Amino acid sequence: MMSDESETTRKNGRNLALELPTPVDRIDSLSTEKTTLFVKRDDLTHKTYGGNKARKLAEILKGVPREKTIVTVGAAGSNHVLATVIFGKHFGHVVEGVLFPQVKTDHVVSNIRAGLSQGLVIRKTSSLLTAGFRLLWALLSGKFVITVGGSNVVGASAYADAVHELAKQVEEGVLPRPDAIVVTLGSGGTMAGIAVGIEELGWETDLVGVVVTDPPWAAGPFMRRLASSVARFRKVRFTGKRVRVERGYRGAGYGIATEAGDAVMKKAHAAGLHLDATYTAKTFAATLDLVASGQYENVLYWHTLSSASKAPFLEHAPELSAEWKGLLK
Ligand SMILES: *Cc1c(COP(=O)(O)O)cnc(C)c1O
Numbered sequence: 001m002m003s004d005e006s007e008t009t010r011k012n013g014r015n016l017a018l019e020l021p022t023p024v025d026r027i028d029s030l031s032t033e034k035t036t037l038f039v040k041r042d043d044l045t046h047k048t049y050g051g052n053k054a055r056k057l058a059e060i061l062k063g064v065p066r067e068k069t070i071v072t073v074g075a076a077g078s079n080h081v082l083a084t085v086i087f088g089k090h091f092g093h094v095v096e097g098v099l100f101p102q103v104k105t106d107h108v109v110s111n112i113r114a115g116l117s118q119g120l121v122i123r124k125t126s127s128l129l130t131a132g133f134r135l136l137w138a139l140l141s142g143k144f145v146i147t148v149g150g151s152n153v154v155g156a157s158a159y160a161d162a163v164h165e166l167a168k169q170v171e172e173g174v175l176p177r178p179d180a181i182v183v184t185l186g187s188g189g190t191m192a193g194i195a196v197g198i199e200e201l202g203w204e205t206d207l208v209g210v211v212v213t214d215p216p217w218a219a220g221p222f223m224r225r226l227a228s229s230v231a232r233f234r235k236v237r238f239t240g241k242r243v244r245v246e247r248g249y250r251g252a253g254y255g256i257a258t259e260a261g262d263a264v265m266k267k268a269h270a271a272g273l274h275l276d277a278t279y280t281a282k283t284f285a286a287t288l289d290l291v292a293s294g295q296y297e298n299v300l301y302w303h304t305l306s307s308a309s310k311a312p313f314l315e316h317a318p319e320l321s322a323e324w325k326g327l328l329k
Contacts, residue, residue, distance in 0.1 A: 012066060014091050016058035018045055021165045024175045024300075027271050034294040037287070038175050039273060040166060043307035048090075051306035052190045053083035055162060056155030061091060063154060064144045071123075071138040072146040073098040073131045075255065076327035077108025079306065080149050080187075085120045086313075096121040096143070098134045103255045104328035107276060109320060112327065114310050117317035124327060149187025153233045156226055159193020160200060160234060166300075167201050178205055178300035182290060184283040185209030185245060188223030190304060195227045195243050200236050208290065210283040211247045214254045220245035249282040260285040273303065280305045 023041045031037045045054040074081040081097040088095040125131045191209040211219045231238030251258035261281030275281040287301040
C-alpha cells in the first residue's frame with residue numbers, strides 16, 4: 001500500500017522536457033595517435049537550463065506533491081539551487097535555498113541574481129552543518145527537501161539511465177564503447193549513477209571521478225555509499241571495482257580556480273567546449289592528462305555544465321543587495 005501511494009506521487013504527470021539523447025562529439029584536435037577523446041554533451045540536457053542537474057531534477061520533481069514548497073541547499077552560487085528554482089517554478093513550486101557563503105566570482109553573483117529573478121527564497125546559513133539543521137526543520141515543517149546537488153537515490157539513478165542512453169549511442173555507431181569515462185565528482189550523484197550504469201551493462205570501462213569539493217577525502221566514500229544505495233534501488237549488484245577517485249586536480253579548494261584548469265579552459269574553448277573554473281576545468285585538466293598518458297584507446301569526458309544562456313534570467317534580475325553580500329567570501 002505504501003508502494004501504491006509512492007507510485008501515484010511519483011507519477012504526478014510532470015515531465016521536464018529534456019533534450020535526449022544529448023549528443024556525443026569526437027574532439028580530434030585534443031585527441032592523440034593512441035587515444036581518441038569524446039565528449040558527452042550534457043550541457044544540452046535542457047533548452048532553458050542544461051547541465052547535469054536537469055537530468056536529476058527531472059526524476060526528483062516527479063515525486064514532489066503539487067504545490068509543496070521545495071527546500072534545497074548549496075553554496076551561494078550553486079548550479080543545483082538555480083536549476084531547482086528554474087524547474088521548480090516551472091511546475092508552480094516555491095523554492096527556498098539554504099545557502100552558505102562561497103568565494104565571490106562573476107559566476108556566483110550571476111547565479112544568485114538569476115535565482116532571485118525566478119523567485120528564489122534565500123535562507124542564509126554559515127556552513128553545511130548549520131544548513132543540516134535548517135533542512136531538518138524544513139522536513140519537520142512538511143516541506144519537500146532536496147539534498148545537496150540533487151544527489152539522492154532518485155537523482156543519481158537518472159545518471160544510471162544516462163549510461164543506457166550512451167550504450168544506445170554506442171550501438172548506433174555514434175562512438176565506440178569508451179575504455180574510460182571521466183566526470184566531475186562534487187556531491188557525487190552524477191558519478192554514482194554512472195558507476196551503477198556501467199556495471200548494469202557489464203562494460204569493462206574505468207570511471208574516473210575528479211574531486212572538486214571540500215573536504216577532498218569526503219567525496220569518494222560518500223559517492224560509493226550512494227552508488228550502493230542506487231544499485232539497491234535498481235535491484236542490481238554494485239562492486240565499484242572500476243571506480244577511481246582522483247584528488248590531484250582540486251587545488252586550494254572548492255570554487256578556487258587552478259592554473260591547470262585555466263590552461264585547459266582555453267584549449268577546450270578553441271574546440272567549442274565552454275568550461276567553468278569550479279567544476280569542469282579541473283575535470284577537463286584530468287581528462288587531457290589521461291588522454292596524454294595513452295593508457296586508453298577511447299576516453300569519454302562527460303560534460304556537466306549548462307551551456308544555455310543565463311541572459312534571459314539576468315535581464316530583469318535585481319542587483320545584489322547588501323543583505324545577500326554576506327553570502328560572498
Ligand atoms: C553540480 C555540478 C557537478 C557535480 O555533480 P555532482 O553530481 O554533484 O557530483 C559537476 N559539474 C557542474 C557544472 C555542476 O553544476
